[in-house]
Amino acid sequence: MEINKTIDHTVLKPQTSSTDVEKICVEARQHEFCAVCVPPYFVGRAKQFLQGSDVLVATVIGFPYGYAGTMAKVEEVKRAVEEGADELDIVINLGALKSGDWPQVKSDIERVVTAIRLKGKVSKVIIESSLLSQSELARMVQICNEINPDFVKTSTGTQGGATEEVLRYLRANLKAGIKIKASGGIRDNSTARAMLSAGADRLGTSSGVALL
Amino acid sequence: MEINKTIDHTVLKPQTSSTDVEKICVEARQHEFCAVCVPPYFVGRAKQFLQGSDVLVATVIGFPYGYAGTMAKVEEVKRAVEEGADELDIVINLGALKSGDWPQVKSDIERVVTAIRLKGKVSKVIIESSLLSQSELARMVQICNEINPDFVKTSTGTQGGATEEVLRYLRANLKAGIKIKASGGIRDNSTARAMLSAGADRLGTSSGVALL
Numbered sequence: 001m002e003i004n005k006t007i008d009h010t011v012l013k014p015q016t017s018s019t020d021v022e023k024i025c026v027e028a029r030q031h032e033f034c035a036v037c038v039p040p041y042f043v044g045r046a047k048q049f050l051q052g053s054d055v056l057v058a059t060v061i062g063f064p065y066g067y068a069g070t071m072a073k074v075e076e077v078k079r080a081v082e083e084g085a086d087e088l089d090i091v092i093n094l095g096a097l098k099s100g101d102w103p104q105v106k107s108d109i110e111r112v113v114t115a116i117r118l119k120g121k122v123s124k125v126i127i128e129s130s131l132l133s134q135s136e137l138a139r140m141v142q143i144c145n146e147i148n149p150d151f152v153k154t155s156t157g158t159q160g161g162a163t164e165e166v167l168r169y170l171r172a173n174l175k176a177g178i179k180i181k182a183s184g185g186i187r188d189n190s191t192a193r194a195m196l197s198a199g200a201d202r203l204g205t206s207s208g209v210a211l212l
Numbered sequence: 213m214e215i216n217k218t219i220d221h222t223v224l225k226p227q228t229s230s231t232d233v234e235k236i237c238v239e240a241r242q243h244e245f246c247a248v249c250v251p252p253y254f255v256g257r258a259k260q261f262l263q264g265s266d267v268l269v270a271t272v273i274g275f276p277y278g279y280a281g282t283m284a285k286v287e288e289v290k291r292a293v294e295e296g297a298d299e300l301d302i303v304i305n306l307g308a309l310k311s312g313d314w315p316q317v318k319s320d321i322e323r324v325v326t327a328i329r330l331k332g333k334v335s336k337v338i339i340e341s342s343l344l345s346q347s348e349l350a351r352m353v354q355i356c357n358e359i360n361p362d363f364v365k366t367s368t369g370t371q372g373g374a375t376e377e378v379l380r381y382l383r384a385n386l387k388a389g390i391k392i393k394a395s396g397g398i399r400d401n402s403t404a405r406a407m408l409s410a411g412a413d414r415l416g417t418s419s420g421v422a423l424l
Contacts, residue, residue, distance in 0.1 A: 012277075014276070014277040014278060014279065014303075014306045014307070014340065014343065014371065015306050015307070015310050015343045016279070016306075016307050016310065017307065017310035017311045018310075018311035018312075018313075019311075039277070039279040039307050040279055040280055040281055040284075041279045041280075041281070041305060041307040041308060042279075042307060062280075063277065063280075064226070064276070064277065065224075065226040065251070065275065065276065066226060067226065067228070067251040067252055067253045067254075068252055068253075068275075068280075068284070068288050069252055069253070069287070069288060069291045069292075071287050071291065072252075072280070072284045072285075072287040072288040072291070073284075075281070075283050075284040075287045076280050076281060076284040079281040079283060079284070080281075091226075093253060094226045094227050094228075095226070095227070095228050095229065095251050095253040095254060096253060098227050098228065098229035098230075099229045099230035099231075100230075101230075128226065131226065131227045159226065
């Protein structure tokens with residue numbers, strides 16, 4: 001697959017402006033990226049900027065810390081889908097995970113993924129792998145295999161990023177039907193290719209143009 | 213006023229655990245801090261740990277990026293108040309601000325502050341001053357003067373922190389009834405005292421014990 005078709009062209013900093021979003025939408029059309037990934041507030045605008053193209057609109061839910069309540073996340077999903085989001089990248093409740101409250105980790109993600117599935121949209125579960133121990137990672141993989149989201153995504157990009165080791169682990173242990181999105185620190189072509197070789201199906205990066 | 217009574221003893225990192233929350237609650241009781249400030253997921257637990265003490269429970273809404281929709285923020289407020297939050301620190305929609313969409317910036321904060329006021333709780337509007345130009349700061353002050361939250365808070369602590377200059381500007385330009393919470397980078401006693409001298413009424417810090 002062409003590398004451009006694997007890229008979610010991303011701008012998620014808190015001070016993102018409409019001008020930033022327009023720029024990445026123009027670039028995404030030009031380079032035929034898979035999607036743009038923008039803050040919830042900009043979903044409607046990105047949809048307009050991308051009208052008539054095949055580029056999808058992705059956004060983030062509970063981003064970047066994941067510890068908002070499930071109903072707040074579901075509310076964000078509803079709004080984003082109404083405004084045109086095709087794909088939704090959800091942060092897990094890391095606070096619950098670090099407190100050993102696995103039933104809460106699972107039910108939070110399950111309810112949000114179900115809300116997304118009912119709308120016919122694509123779900124990506126962000127596990128923030130750089131903050132997980134090996135056993136926590138294993139348990140998250142098990143939960144994801146039970147919930148069956150469209151993608152597992154390695155990182156928010158705010159806490160360290162994807163590693164080849166984690167990608168290989170995910171690919172070896174996630175069900176074959178669950179795709180993988182690598183994100184965080186992917187800034188050049190060789191890193192991008194290494195991530196794809198290690199098992200990534202999609203790359204989240206703000207350096208999409210530079211790395212082509 | 214004793215410095216301990218100005219402190220919101222804070223833990224907000226994404227990987228915060230129940231153990232972290234218990235620790236800051238124990239410290240807050242011991243040193244008679246004003247409040248603890250914890251992720252939404254931990255509000256109920258903090259309330260339990262603090263039972264029988266005067267320490268308040270604060271939490272954060274739309275934290276730390278602020279670009280989730282207003283209804284998601286209102287949903288977070290509802291849940292947090294149900295679980296026992298006394299004070300709610302809300303991040304403004306910086307994306308709307310940086311796009312010049314001031315009506316949206318205002319209506320977002322106004323609706324969330326109103327929801328908090330109707331519950332009889334304390335609102336703190338986080339303006340993330342380190343990301344604002346002088347004219348953006350001036351306009352945010354004007355909006356806050358119109359909406360009248362209990363506090364204006366300088367920073368989330370993820371994007372640079374409070375400065376004495378900003379505190380002096382806020383104190384000179386906010387209505388007298390609006391208090392100021394300084395946060396971000398307050399790690400020692402002399403910084404804490406400088407912030408209070410420059411106009412802060414409350415200090416948000418994860419170094420509350422060290423700075424006493």
